[in-house]
Amino acid sequence: AQSVTQLDSQVPVFEEAPVELRCNYSSSVSVYLFWYVQYPNQGLQLLLKYLSGSTLVESINGFEAEFNKSQTSFHLRKPSVHISDTAEYFCAVSDGFQKLVFGTGTRLLVSP
């Protein structure tokens, strides 16, 4: 069975500071990894994904995540956050079949 651990339930950070949201997964098979973002009172939007190839993946709004197979991690980073990045971030894993398993989410709180 697959599982995802997001150790930080909440990460407060000041605007323009760097941030890292941690994600560790457990799986006995090859995995696909995703980060989804949920803005207040909205649905989930895909932020970025790792399927294969380069272990560093980037989103259009400055986030990046690195797949580390030996550490079974897929941490999300941004070098300089904005107020508008305040949201709930979910890491998820799929084994290639229909089921996505989500972590418990990390609330990113950006303050001025």
Add this chain to the structure above:
Amino acid sequence: DTAVSQTPKYLVTQMGNDKSIKCEQNLGHDTMYWYKQDSKKFLKIMFSYNNKELIINETVPNRFSPKSPDKAHLNLHINSLELGDSAVYFCASSQVGVAGYEQFFGPGTRLTVL
């Protein structure tokens, strides 16, 4: 155009009532899902349909019954609502064969049972 839409957006009802939530996707996907997000924001899959056939049925009370009249629609009917059913319910869709089965989510339906 909205890719995955759900109605209603908010649903407030009394315990014991029966209610339905509707979901439609216009992405041409062949697989649709229902997720439940509880008050602590934890997301868990409930059901998945592929080409109108049930393929994932997690441990969900049988008061919950999904129905897929066609590939573009997946509805969720809930009988005898209980307080613990209060949550946000998300519909999602994906296309089999697309690597990683990226899922597209609807805006959610916030169900409040009084």
